[in-house]
Amino acid sequence: MSLPDGFLWGAATAAYQIEGAADEDGRAPSIWDTFSRTPGKTLNGDTGDVATDHYHRWREDVAAMADLGISAYRFSISWPRVMPGGTVNRKGVDFYSRLVDALLDNGIAPVATLYHWDLPQELEDAGGWPERSTAFRFAEYAVQMGKALGDRVHTWTTLNEPWCSAFLGYAAGVHAPGRTDPVAALTAAHHLNLAHGLASRALREEAVPSALHSITLNLHHLRGEPEAVRRVGAVSNRVFLDPLTGRGYPADLLDDTAALTDWAFVRDGDEKTAAAPLDVLGVNYYSPTLVRTWDGVSPRANADGHKQGAATPFVGCEGIDFLDQPGPHTAMGWPVDATGLEEMLLGLRRDRPGLPLMITENGAAFADEPGPDGRIRDRDRIAYLRDHLAAMRRAIEAGGVDVRGYFAWSLLDNFEWAYGYDRRFGLIHVDYATGERRWKDSAHFYKDAISRGGDPP
Ligand code: PNW
Numbered sequence: 438m439s440l441p442d443g444f445l446w447g448a449a450t451a452a453y454q455i456e457g458a459a460d461e462d463g464r465a466p467s468i469w470d471t472f473s474r475t476p477g478k479t480l481n482g483d484t485g486d487v488a489t490d491h492y493h494r495w496r497e498d499v500a501a502m503a504d505l506g507i508s509a510y511r512f513s514i515s516w517p518r519v520m521p522g523g524t525v526n527r528k529g530v531d532f533y534s535r536l537v538d539a540l541l542d543n544g545i546a547p548v549a550t551l552y553h554w555d556l557p558q559e560l561e562d563a564g565g566w567p568e569r570s571t572a573f574r575f576a577e578y579a580v581q582m583g584k585a586l587g588d589r590v591h592t593w594t595t596l597n598e599p600w601c602s603a604f605l606g607y608a609a610g611v612h613a614p615g616r617t618d619p620v621a622a623l624t625a626a627h628h629l630n631l632a633h634g635l636a637s638r639a640l641r642e643e644a645v646p647s648a649l650h651s652i653t654l655n656l657h658h659l660r661g662e663p664e665a666v667r668r669v670g671a672v673s674n675r676v677f678l679d680p681l682t683g684r685g686y687p688a689d690l691l692d693d694t695a696a697l698t699d700w701a702f703v704r705d706g707d708e709k710t711a712a713a714p715l716d717v718l719g720v721n722y723y724s725p726t727l728v729r730t731w732d733g734v735s736p737r738a739n740a741d742g743h744k745q746g747a748a749t750p751f752v753g754c755e756g757i758d759f760l761d762q763p764g765p766h767t768a769m770g771w772p773v774d775a776t777g778l779e780e781m782l783l784g785l786r787r788d789r790p791g792l793p794l795m796i797t798e799n800g801a802a803f804a805d806e807p808g809p810d811g812r813i814r815d816r817d818r819i820a821y822l823r824d825h826l827a828a829m830r831r832a833i834e835a836g837g838v839d840v841r842g843y844f845a846w847s848l849l850d851n852f853e854w855a856y857g858y859d860r861r862f863g864l865i866h867v868d869y870a871t872g873e874r875r876w877k878d879s880a881h882f883y884k885d886a887i888s889r890g891g892d893p894p
Contacts, residue, residue, distance in 0.1 A: 439834075439890065440890065441840075444840075444891070445546060445548075445842030445844075446509065447548065448507050448510060448864065449512070449797060451513040451851075452514060452518070453467065454854075455488050455851045456489075456515065457486060457491065457493075458490070458492035459487075462518075462526070463518075464518040465518075467556055468561045468613035469555050471561075473857075475615070478613075479856070479857045480859050481857050488852045489869075495539070499545075503544075503545065505884050506888055507545060509545060509547075509591065510545050510848075512547070512548075513549070513553035513555075514533055516556065517557040519578075519581070519582065521557070523559075530585045533549075534586060548590070549592070550596070551582060552595065554598075554601065554613070556571075565614055566625035567607065567618075567624040569702070576632065576639045578636075583639075583644025584644050592650075592716075592717065593637075593645060593649070593650050595632070595651070596629060597719075600626075600673055602629055603622050604622050604626070606622075608748060608750050608752050609748050610748050611750075617748040623700075623752060627702055630681060634681075634713045635710060637714075638710075651719050652681060653721060654678065654719070654720060655720075655721045656674045659673075659727075661729050665729050665757050665758075668757060669751055671687055671693060672690060672751060672752055672753055675690060680712060694753040717794065717795050718789075718795070719796075719797035720795070720796060721796075721798035723798075724767075725774050725780075727761070728758065728760065730756055730758070731757070731758040767801040769802050773820075775825045779831050782794065782829065783832055783838060785838070786832075786839070792839075793839045795842045796829060797842075799822075799845065799846060801821040802862045818877070822845065822883060826891060827893075845864060849865045849867050864877060
């Protein structure tokens with residue numbers, strides 16, 4: 438057995454995490470500029486002001502991609518860079534246009550995400566994602582980018598992980614804009630679904646009929662007591678997956694959150710709008726999540742590092758405990774368990790038959806230090822990648838799951854959101870003092886694996 442023809446081997450990044458150049462060429466501030474510049478919001482007060490300086494070093498980074506042998510590169514477009522104040526900024530668009538051309542010159546398919554969490558601050562000032570009009574602004578932005586970059590982009594992805602945008606941003610407050618209002622978070626989730634539907638349809642119909650159209654979700658792969666799995670699954674997975682695939686909002690989600698809201702923000706026709714045709718669903722996978730129902734007060738932090746009692750991203754899940762599992766963990770404290778990836782893919786094939794998938798992120802943070810010879814022996818990351826590639830192949834070859842590509846997170850060490858530069862996910866090490874890039878052993882491993890068609894050495 439082998440992988441399907443045209444299988445995409447890729448690496449992924451996101452604009453705010455790598456670009457820097459926060460105030461250059463007409464870029465306006467995003468909610469992440471505001472949030473990261475607010476004392477106490479990120480580890481060590483780190484911001485994306487400079488990040489990996491990819492805005493200036495992109496040629497070097499594309500050369501590294503070509504050397505790695507990847508056939509696709511997943512990046513995101515910074516909305517406030519290309520449409521500050523709501524009008525197109527030619528200099529900002531030119532940056533992505535040059536990047537896309539350089540990728541194509543190297544035989545690398547551009548996979549562009551329109552929203553990886555950097556909402557223009559002016560739209561947050563007008564209400565942000567809990568405000569309905571934000572969805573319509575997003576669709577306008579999408580069409581402008583479709584017209585500018587068009588069919589040079591292989592796959593257009595509207596949103597990256599709307600769960601993080603809605604629930605980490607508006608309920609837990611650990612991501613920008615840092616609000617802790619569960620009803621605002623549910624409203625944001627709906628407007629993100631609406632934004633996806635409006636943008637994806639408009640992109641396809643008005644700008645790029647020939648490209649593939651997609652969205653990326655971080656589905657929580659849940660294990661544990663069925664009732665706990667059902668409740669967490671409703672407000673983390675099915676709140677997006679069901680409306681996006683034409684099923685509308687799940688009845689149990691509406692019940693579980695009835696004390697908070699009557700969902701009147703969902704207007705007639707919205708669920709239909711959200712269900713724009715999907716050519717492929719992007720899924721990001723890092724770890725499984727273990728849950729149980731429990732009526733005590735948990736002393737433990739939950740799977741995402743949020744202390745019980747602190748504002749939770751899991752709206753309507755009171756009395757649910759998030760458990761750790763034995764075995765190795767990454768520097769994020771996330772368990773290393775590739776069987777979750779295989780199970781998640783098989784579950785999607787069972788529950789959403791006929792929906793092609795792409796693994797748009799998979800990877801691990803470890804504390805990577807150069808050895809005396811300058812080499813970075815990141816054996817933990819190599820083991821993680823090897824096991825997850827094998828799990829993916831089992832799902833494809835034995836399980837018959839339709840997976841179209843795999844993207845390692847991340848090409849480079851970068852700004853890991855609330856954890857700043859302290860957590861390193863890159864295949865390529867970045868020295869933040871000098872900007873210097875250095876291949877870790879995992880980059881060599883991934884290059885070998887790709888050159889063998891996914892059979893790691
Ligand atoms: C994803 N959680 O973020 C993002 O798409 C990336 O930008 C990020 O760098 C990567 O995974 C590693 O964290 C997540 O708390 C952040 O469940 C947090 C969670 C999930 C995904």
